[in-house]
Structure formats: C-alpha cells, structure tokens
Amino acid sequence: MEKMLQGLPGPMQINETIFVIAVLFLVLLVILNNLIFKPIVAKLEERAHRIKEGADAEAHSLKTVEESMATLKKKRIEARADAQNQTHAILKASESEGNQIIADSREKAKRLVEATAKEVDDQVEKAKTALRDETKSLAEKIATTVLSRSTT
Numbered sequence: 001m002e003k004m005l006q007g008l009p010g011p012m013q014i015n016e017t018i019f020v021i022a023v024l025f026l027v028l029l030v031i032l033n034n035l036i037f038k039p040i041v042a043k044l045e046e047r048a049h050r051i052k053e054g055a056d057a058e059a060h061s062l063k064t065v066e067e068s069m070a071t072l073k074k075k076r077i078e079a080r081a082d083a084q085n086q087t088h089a090i091l092k093a094s095e096s097e098g099n100q101i102i103a104d105s106r107e108k109a110k111r112l113v114e115a116t117a118k119e120v121d122d123q124v125e126k127a128k129t130a131l132r133d134e135t136k137s138l139a140e141k142i143a144t145t146v147l148s149r150s151t152t
Helices: 002-006 017-151
Strands: none
Touching: none
16 A cells, blocks of 8 residues: 555655644644634624624514504504593483473473463453353343333
C-alpha cells in the first residue's frame, strides 16, 4: 500500500507535510471562525431574535385588538339593550299618559253629559210647570167663558 501511496503525484502523497497542512488547516479554521463565522452567526442570531420579538409583538397586538373588539362588542350590546329599555320605558310612559288623558277626557265628557242632562231635565220641568200653569189658566178662561155664556 505504501508503494501505492508513494506512486501518487506530489500533493496527493501522504508524508510529513500532512501535519503541516493539518496545522495550517486548524489555524485557518480558527481565524475564519473568529473573523467570519462568529459575526455571521451573531447576525443570524440577532435576526432570529428580532423576528421572534416581532412575532411576539404581533401576537400581543392581535390579542389586544381581539380584547378591544370583544370589549367594544360588549359595550355595543349593552348600549343597544339600554336603548331598547329606554325605548320601552318611554313607550310605557307615553301609553300610561295617553290612557290617563283618555280617562280624564271620558270623565270630563261624562260630567258634561250629566250637566247637560240635568240642565235639560230642569228645562223640561220648567216647561212642564209653565205648560201646567198655562193649561190651568186656559182651562179657567175657557170655564169662565163657557159659564158666562151659559148664564147670559
């Protein structure tokens, strides 16, 4: 096998230079790691951190918006219920007031009808009395006239 490895062209031969190449490779790896890879990894981690913060902020904002929407919806429902209650109260009050006005008007009309009926009854009684008196006086005149003719 050694013959085979020795028969390879120059850079492919495995000999003492492999240790130098390994040391150079390790030095190059350390230098590249410190100068290039660490800053790149740091930037990638910072970017990942900012993305995570942005996602957290978005989730918090969505939660806040949802809470606000729920509160707004609750207030809207309460306002609608309050408006309906006020409407019902106003309708009941106006209905009650209307019924009171109607009752007062009926009572007033009843009193007016009673007063008018009493006045008509009084006038009828006066007319009856006047007619009786007139009838009596006419009967007396007729009787006097008839008696005075019969005596003559």
